[in-house]
Amino acid sequence: MIKEVFNKPTKWSVMKSLILKEIDDLIIGSMGIVAFISFFIGGVVAIQTALNLTNPLIPKSLIAFATRQSVILEFAPTFISIIMAGRAGSYITSSIGTMRVTEQIDALEVMGVNAINYLIFPKIVAFTLYPFVIAISMFLGIMGGWLAGVYGGFVGSDQFLEGIQTDFIPFHVFYAFLKTFVFGMLLATIPSFHGFYMKGGALEVGKASTTSFVWTSVVIITVNYIITQLLLS
Amino acid sequence: MIEIKDIEKSFGDTKVLKGISTTFETGKTNLIIGRSGSGKTVMLKTLLGIHTPEKGSISFDGRIYSELTRDEKRSLRTEIGMVFQGSALFDSMNVEDNVAFPLKMFTNKRGREIKDRVNEVLERVNLVDANYKFPNEISGGMQKRVAIARAIVNNPKYLFCDEPNSGLDPETSILIDELIQEITREYDMTTVINTHDMNSVLQIGEKIVFLKNGIKEWEGTNEQILETRNKSIVEFVYSSELFKKVRESLLEEDDEERKQDLNIKDE
Ligand SMILES: Nc1ncnc2c1ncn2[C@@H]1O[C@H](COP(=O)(O)OP(=O)(O)O)[C@@H](O)[C@H]1O
Numbered sequence: 001m002i003k004e005v006f007n008k009p010t011k012w013s014v015m016k017s018l019i020l021k022e023i024d025d026l027i028i029g030s031m032g033i034v035a036f037i038s039f040f041i042g043g044v045v046a047i048q049t050a051l052n053l054t055n056p057l058i059p060k061s062l063i064a065f066a067t068r069q070s071v072i073l074e075f076a077p078t079f080i081s082i083i084m085a086g087r088a089g090s091y092i093t094s095s096i097g098t099m100r101v102t103e104q105i106d107a108l109e110v111m112g113v114n115a116i117n118y119l120i121f122p123k124i125v126a127f128t129l130y131p132f133v134i135a136i137s138m139f140l141g142i143m144g145g146w147l148a149g150v151y152g153g154f155v156g157s158d159q160f161l162e163g164i165q166t167d168f169i170p171f172h173v174f175y176a177f178l179k180t181f182v183f184g185m186l187l188a189t190i191p192s193f194h195g196f197y198m199k200g201g202a203l204e205v206g207k208a209s210t211t212s213f214v215w216t217s218v219v220i221i222t223v224n225y226i227i228t229q230l231l232l233s
Numbered sequence: 234m235i236e237i238k239d240i241e242k243s244f245g246d247t248k249v250l251k252g253i254s255t256t257f258e259t260g261k262t263n264l265i266i267g268r269s270g271s272g273k274t275v276m277l278k279t280l281l282g283i284h285t286p287e288k289g290s291i292s293f294d295g296r297i298y299s300e301l302t303r304d305e306k307r308s309l310r311t312e313i314g315m316v317f318q319g320s321a322l323f324d325s326m327n328v329e330d331n332v333a334f335p336l337k338m339f340t341n342k343r344g345r346e347i348k349d350r351v352n353e354v355l356e357r358v359n360l361v362d363a364n365y366k367f368p369n370e371i372s373g374g375m376q377k378r379v380a381i382a383r384a385i386v387n388n389p390k391y392l393f394c395d396e397p398n399s400g401l402d403p404e405t406s407i408l409i410d411e412l413i414q415e416i417t418r419e420y421d422m423t424t425v426i427n428t429h430d431m432n433s434v435l436q437i438g439e440k441i442v443f444l445k446n447g448i449k450e451w452e453g454t455n456e457q458i459l460e461t462r463n464k465s466i467v468e469f470v471y472s473s474e475l476f477k478k479v480r481e482s483l484l485e486e487d488d489e490e491r492k493q494d495l496n497i498k499d500e
């Protein structure tokens with residue numbers, strides 16, 4: 001099944017435009033919601049941390065440190081991936097599922113097109129750009145924390161900038177991007193196969209999108225646990 | 234010519250095709266008819282290679298499908314055009330791109346050449362000025378025309394149509410039927426059409442295969458079908474209200490003529 005994705009590839013001239021279209025739909029099209037959520041979640045994390053720091057002995061720069069850690073380690077890679085399972089995943093399942101129920105996939109196969117390669121490969125390629133989305137999410141999350149911290153009067157700008165540089169461990173960034181990459185592949189494939197192998201009519205397309213969202217989320221959360229256990233403990 | 238011998242196809246425990254043999258002739262519109270659920274679509278998809286039969290052989294002008302290599306199968310596929318029941322146009326592409334699709338995928342033709350060929354077939358199916366419309370912006374009849382154009386754009390030797398009239402009004406149905414028949418003759422294709430529409434049966438049924446419960450119950454031409462005494466055929470043919478009324482009124486006329494005959498004799 002996975003092998004079929006890379007088997008008997010589609011002509012490059014056709015594939016190129018498919019890939020560009022998927023990048024536009026799945027990656028660029030998701031940037032708005034990702035930016036919005038990242039920015040505000042970053043702000044909320046900063047405020048929550050500030051409100052819980054009642055001990056005057058703890059330096060205020062800890063707010064920045066905590067925001068950075070939460071955003072880079074979990075909120076950006078995992079939380080955003082769950083959002084993406086809803087946004088891009090449902091879109092993938094319903095668009096491929098609709099092609100299945102309206103016999104468009106049969107039409108491709110009758111013509112001799114490897115439908116799995118034609119439909120799924122471009123999505124996988126598009127999702128190799130997913131780490132860029134998460135990098136932007138991390139940046140905006142920390143920005144959000146900074147603005148909320150400074151303008152909420154919880155921490156000085158200098159203290160915050162100092163805090164985000166405290167105890168910086170490059171391996172954490174590697175860990176975050178490694179799991180981001182894995183989640184990207186899951187986001188491209190699980191919803192695709194749910195759409196591709198579905199049966200029935202329009203009603204089932206809706207149901208398939210829902211099941212696909214649930215499964216993608218469950219797998220992402222589980223894989224997140226496994227990777228974290230393996231790499232960080 | 235497509236020859237099939239003793240085809241059997243099951244899904245799980247249910248046998249849908251129970252040993253069917255027949256031939257579909259070149260340059261003619263061959264019909265597979267039967268009630269809904271009788272196995273017409275499964276039969277067509279088996280011919281297409283979407284379903285693999287458990288038993289039997291299918292030969293395309295002497296080439297036995299199951300004995301072909303992977304490459305030979307692939308090249309045979311490019312000789313086949315298919316019109317799906319719901320047209321199955323790619324809804325992310327406009328009319329022109331839909332029709333151009335097989336050319337872009339399977340030929341080395343370039344921009345201008347592709348465009349010319351696309352316009353040529355669109356003109357052939359009487360669809361002009363719709364190149365840049367999307368499938369959901371045109372009527373069912375126009376979608377069918379696009380589907381036919383896409384099926385014939387690469388000069389196929391074999392054309393398969395699954396219920397080409399479903400969802401169309403009677404007038405448009407006739408036009409689509411005629412179009413398929415004309416194109417079949419012009420391109421000298423072997424055309425196989427699934428239908429349960431009696432109008433099509435009478436109009437373009439040059440060769441008819443009647444399926445019932447996965448068995449070939451009868452075969453013949455549109456002239457023979459009205460004369461046969463096969464009970465299943467008679468039931469099928471006269472299942473439409475219109476045909477029933479026509480038949481009843483014919484029988485009534487018969488009765489009256491007989492009565493008049495009797496009256497004459499009485500006097
Ligand atoms: N992919 C499939 N899996 C299981 N059963 C199928 C499949 N396709 C068709 N069938 C069954 O085969 C029978 C014939 O269906 P079909 O060929 O679609 O009939 P029709 O003559 O209306 O086109 C039906 O009972 C249908 O339920």
Ligand SMILES: [Mg+2]
Nearest residue numbers: 273274395396
């Ligand atoms: Mg059918």
